[in-house]
Amino acid sequence: MIGCVLVANRGEIAVRVVRTCAELGIRTVVAHSSADRDSAAVRLADDSVQIGPGPAKDSYLSIPAVIEAARAKGADAIHPGYGFLSENPDFAEVCEAEGLTFIGPPAKVMTQLGDKSSARAIMSGAGLPLLPGSRDPLEADAAEALAAEIGFPVIVKAVAGGGGRGMSVVRSAAEFPRAWARTRAAAQAVFGDGRLYVERYLESARHVEIQVFADQHGDVAQLGARDCSLQRRHQKLVEESPAPMLPEDLIREMGEAAVRGARAAGYVGAGTFEFLVDPRAARFYFMEVNCRLQVEHPVTEAVAGLDLVREQIRIAAGEPLGYTEVLPRGVAIECRINAEDPAREFAPAPGVLEVCHLPAGPFTRVDTHVYPGYRVPPWYDSLLAKLIVWAPDRDAAIARMRRALGEVEVRGPGVATTAEFLSDVLDHPRFRAAEHDTTFIESL
Incomplete structure (x- = not known):
């Protein structure tokens, strides 16, 4: 059994992991930057260690610093949370070489699925449907010719x-050269890899995920679907489970496809299979696999009745799954409360939180790391809190979420949040009728 977990992350996910470990009787050490020395995760953990200054590249993204922290504090496992090093196969390999249990998929699996070309090949072989496009990376001329062949938009x-970055929608041949060059430069800057591929762009699509877990003994389970279609610039704002107003047969087929794909990849741990769904044609297409826990995992926890962090730890410790499918009960919705100002094109709005009152009430959960007096650092994302509600049906869940959003009171000089904007979105007739898609936010 795992005795001590080093939490190599920050914010609400670090708090989340610390709490589950406490319930399991597992000692925790939080690795933190100098900017997070007074964080909620540090206060809740059994121990902590500073691994560098505020900028992530010098702290949370420093593999040597994280490994040295684990050694110094006697940890025998590392939980990477999401973001930062969570999908870095080199980090997973170093953990293994150092005798540390990496609470996530094997490095080889992350390498194969992190490369979108390789992932598409594996999933095609497993019978998962793909949108028309290239199987391998292309040069500009070949990509432009393929785009013309499959038809715009691409x-x-x-x-x-990953994470909604490194992609561009191209609607005409005239736009293609500039979009290709811009995306290639961005990919090289962000990921250190400028390789690109092309596929048909599906208009008016829904973004639906299947949560899977696989143990070290060859068993794979799927825990149902999440709808993550409410996005802005490919960044999710609202998620819900189950995915509303989609045929049950279609959801079942996606779940079966995700299990086949996980088996084909030799997957172990928590993973998310992402699909684009054409609701008019009742068809779905494989997009990618996220080899980690998702930000939106609480909605699956709410309808499945499982602690997904606990499941990660059990699997990493070698325990069997003990189930092959979990049927959802009720409806859960999650809203991401960000320090952004919708009135200024969602510009970051950080500052000191002089007032910080977050919701409570029946079947209302808040995952957060902030508190009155907390200063939002400039080096990380703008997420302040995740607000999750559960109800027996979708209408009741929407009503509960709008009530909860109305209780959000976060104030300070220059501080703004997305809470009121999200409440308006949930009250929109298209969302209430589940007629929204990935372009809905931009259409408002």
Whole structure:
């Protein structure tokens, strides 16, 4: 059994991991930057260690600093959370070489699935449907010719991309050269890998995920679907489970496809299979696999009745799954409360939180790391809190979420949040009718 976990992350996910470990009787050490020395995760953990200054490249992204912290504090496992090093196969390899349990998929699996070209090949072999496009990275001329062949609009994607970055929608041949060059430069800057591929862009699509878990004994389970279609610039704002107003047969087929794909990849741990769904044609297409816990995992926890961090730890410790499928109960919705100002094109709005009152009430959960007096650092993302509600049906869940959003009171000089904007979105007739898609936010 795992005795001590080094939490190599920050914010609400670090708090989340610390709490589950406490319930399991596992000692925790939080690795933190100088900017996070007074964080909630540091206060809740059994121990902590500073691994560098505020900028992530000098702290949370420094593999030597994280490994040295684990050694110094006697940790025998590392939980990477999400973001930062969570999908870095080199980090997973170093953990293994140092005798540390990496609470995540094997390095080989992350390498194969982190490369979008390789992932598409594996999933095609497993029978998962793909949108028309290139199987391998292309040069500009070949990509432009393929785009003309499959028809515009197309989407140009970075082979090493993820998190909604490294992609551009191209709607005409005239736009293609500039979009290709811009995306290639961005991919090289962000991922250190400028390789790109092309596929058809699906208009008016829904973004639906299947949560899977796989143990070290060959068993794979799927825990149902999440709808993550409410996005802005490919960044998710609202998630819900189950995915509303989609045929049950379609959801079942996606779940079966995700299990096949996980088996084909030799997957172990928590993973998310992302699909684009054409609701008019009742068809779905494989997009990518996220080899980590997702930000939106609480909605699956709410409808499945499982602690997904606990499941990660059990699997990393070698325990069997003990189930093959978990049927959802009720409806859960998550809203991401960000320090952004919708009135200024969602510009970052950090500052000191002089007032910080977050919701409570029946079947209302808040995952957060902030508190009155907290200063939002400039080096990290703008997420302040995740607000999750559960109800027996979707209408009741929407009503509960709007009530909870109305209780959010976060104030300070220059501080603004997305809470009121999200409440308006959830009250929109298209969302209430589940007629929204990935372009809905931009259409408002």
